[in-house]
Amino acid sequence: MSFLSSASPKLPPWKVLLVDDEPDIHDITKLTLNRFRLDGRALTFVHAYSGAEAKEVLAREKDIALVFLDVVMEREDSGLEVARWMREDLNNQFTRIVLRTGQPGQAPEERVIVNYDINDYKEKTELDRTKLFTTTFAALRAYRDIMKVEEARQQQMHYREGLERVIAASAHLFQQRNLKDFANGLLQQVVALLRLETSMLLRLRAATAITGESAYEVLAQIGEDEDSLLTPSLLAQLDAAKSNRISRLEGDTYVGYFPNNNSGKASLLVLKGVEEINEIDTKLLEIFCSGVAIAFDNILLNQEITDTQAELILRLGDVVESRSNEAGNHVRRMAEVCHILAKAAGLPDDETAVLKHAAPMHDIGKIATPDSVLLKPGKLDAAEWEIMKQHPAVGLSILDGSQRPILKAAAVIAHQHHEKYDGSGYPQGLKGEDIHLYARIVAVADVFDALMHKRCYKDAWPVEQVTEHLREVAGHHLDPQFVELLIQNIDQALAINERFPD
Numbered sequence: 276m277s278f279l280s281s282a283s284p285k286l287p288p289w290k291v292l293l294v295d296d297e298p299d300i301h302d303i304t305k306l307t308l309n310r311f312r313l314d315g316r317a318l319t320f321v322h323a324y325s326g327a328e329a330k331e332v333l334a335r336e337k338d339i340a341l342v343f344l345d346v347v348m349e350r351e352d353s354g355l356e357v358a359r360w361m362r363e364d365l366n367n368q369f370t371r372i373v374l375r376t377g378q379p380g381q382a383p384e385e386r387v388i389v390n391y392d393i394n395d396y397k398e399k400t401e402l403d404r405t406k407l408f409t410t411t412f413a414a415l416r417a418y419r420d421i422m423k424v425e426e427a428r429q430q431q432m433h434y435r436e437g438l439e440r441v442i443a444a445s446a447h448l449f450q451q452r453n454l455k456d457f458a459n460g461l462l463q464q465v466v467a468l469l470r471l472e473t474s475m476l477l478r479l480r481a482a483t484a485i486t487g488e489s490a491y492e493v494l495a496q497i498g499e500d501e502d503s504l505l506t507p508s509l510l511a512q513l514d515a516a517k518s519n520r521i522s523r524l525e526g527d528t529y530v531g532y533f534p535n536n537n538s539g540k541a542s543l544l545v546l547k548g549v550e551e552i553n554e555i556d557t558k559l560l561e562i563f564c565s566g567v568a569i570a571f572d573n574i575l576l577n578q579e580i581t582d583t584q585a586e587l588i589l590r591l592g593d594v595v596e597s598r599s600n601e602a603g604n605h606v607r608r609m610a611e612v613c614h615i616l617a618k619a620a621g622l623p624d625d626e627t628a629v630l631k632h633a634a635p636m637h638d639i640g641k642i643a644t645p646d647s648v649l650l651k652p653g654k655l656d657a658a659e660w661e662i663m664k665q666h667p668a669v670g671l672s673i674l675d676g677s678q679r680p681i682l683k684a685a686a687v688i689a690h691q692h693h694e695k696y697d698g699s700g701y702p703q704g705l706k707g708e709d710i711h712l713y714a715r716i717v718a719v720a721d722v723f724d725a726l727m728h729k730r731c732y733k734d735a736w737p738v739e740q741v742t743e744h745l746r747e748v749a750g751h752h753l754d755p756q757f758v759e760l761l762i763q764n765i766d767q768a769l770a771i772n773e774r775f776p777d
Contacts, residue, residue: 288319289415290338294329294357295345300399304343307404313415326353330360339370340418341411344393346376355391362392369421371414375399473498475505475545479517490517491543504545513543588635588681604775605724606635611771612720612761619760620716629684630713636685637692637717640670664701667693684713692717697751715754719745719761722753723768728777738769 291308293301301322311318321336323329325348333339342361346354354374361367372393377400387396394417395410402410475496491513496504512530516523520541522531531544613634617627641649644666648659655663670689674682691705691714698706726741736744742762749755761768 288317289340292321292342294323296348341371473547477543607775609720610634632681633684640666643669719757
């Protein structure tokens with residue numbers, strides 16, 4: 276990213292402040308130093324004709340390199356007071372001070388050098404052209420070298436502070452395991468790191484010719500919304516970065532291309548307002564992104580595995596439900612409603628994600644139930660009911676033993692989702708909070724979905740009747756806490772029904 280650093284601009288002239296109550300001294304000094312150059316830089320002069328005026332100028336002008344300071348002006352010690360004020364009150368330790376006087380008896384050289392932090396002392400009578408030139412040259416060269424040391428110190432301090440920000444930002448990001456959370460966290464840290472206001476993180480989609488989708492998936496953005504940020508000009512810049520596989524600055528917009536080597540995909544970072552990024556910030560961004568790229572790559576791979584696992588679970592759940600003549604979108608609706616309930620209950624994000632992915636497996640045990648029982652249109656007799664009640668244990672036997680969080684959760688849900696809050700359920704007769712939290716949530720979502728949709732043995736109920744029934748069975752069949760949460764969020768649940776109709 277070294278291209279972000281612009282070429283060195285032409286340096287301005289050295290700024291010299293002339294402080295003297297005699298206008299002729301100003302004119303002579305300017306004329307004598309008219310052709311002065313140091314490092315190719317000429318001089319520019321600022322004028323003050325009293326000690327008070329000098330203080331005003333010094334407080335206003337922050338880049339004065341040299342002050343030629345008369346001693347006797349409105350008072351006999353005006354120049355000495357200005358010198359003391361510069362160093363002690365203004366805390367200006369960098370500007371060089373050359374004290375010059377036409378009345379050396381008023382300020383003896385030895386006393387002034389010892390008591391005041393000045394850099395040179397000259398009588399006006401000895402400042403001929405040569406002396407004035409060499410004095411100016413020595414003072415400005417000292418100022419230049421001091422400022423180089425100070426600049427190096429400031430850069431070291433900023434770099435250290437920046438590295439501390441990078442380490443803190445990376446530590447925060449590496450705690451994120453969810454792709455969206457990671458992307459949002461990354462942008463927040465980049466914006467803070469570089470003090471920008473607008474940014475966007477995208478990734479390239481795979482096989483867009485098959486899906487028909489845009490080549491870019493927006494993972495997160497800060498500042499402007501997605502529509503206003505994804506302008507035709509930015510899309511052209513993204514296309515160029517994708518095609519050439521390089522990062523590029525165009526105008527005030529930087530597009531960074533970061534290949535994710537293991538996953539075979541790539542990420543694109545969009546930053547606006549980058550004309551203010553300095554060289555140190557570009558190095559910090561490089562360090563930050565090189566460290567983050569590894570974590571980002573791993574998260575992409577983990578996300579792909581999780582998404583594939585969730586998709587397979589959904590499809591397996593579909594197979595089970597279709598065999599028992601359940602509606603095709605039943606497992607999708609259940610998963611989404613479980614997610615709503617888990618979030619409303621304040622479960623952590625990783626717990627809600629596990630529950631959402633595991634819920635579609637709740638009836639997996641029905642795969643072993645005979646068709647004569649599973650598909651019987653009428654009421655089951657006692658023997659058939661005993662066979663039907665075996666499916667939770669069968670589900671547990673299928674899923675038990677896995678160390679994967681989703682499959683472990685699915686095993687518990689499959690085994691306990693027919694338990695009832697009052698202990699009258701099966702297969703174990705568990706009661707209250709002895710029933711796993713996941714299973715209690717799934718039971719509420721399962722009953723809600725069954726009542727809201729048509730089945731071979733019943734018509735769909737109106738939502739008012741459903742909520743009334745849920746309140747009736749709360750504390751008996753269902754956990755009253757999750758019944759109440761569902762009713763409080765009924766609009767979201769109904770929206771899910773709209774999204775996934777039978």
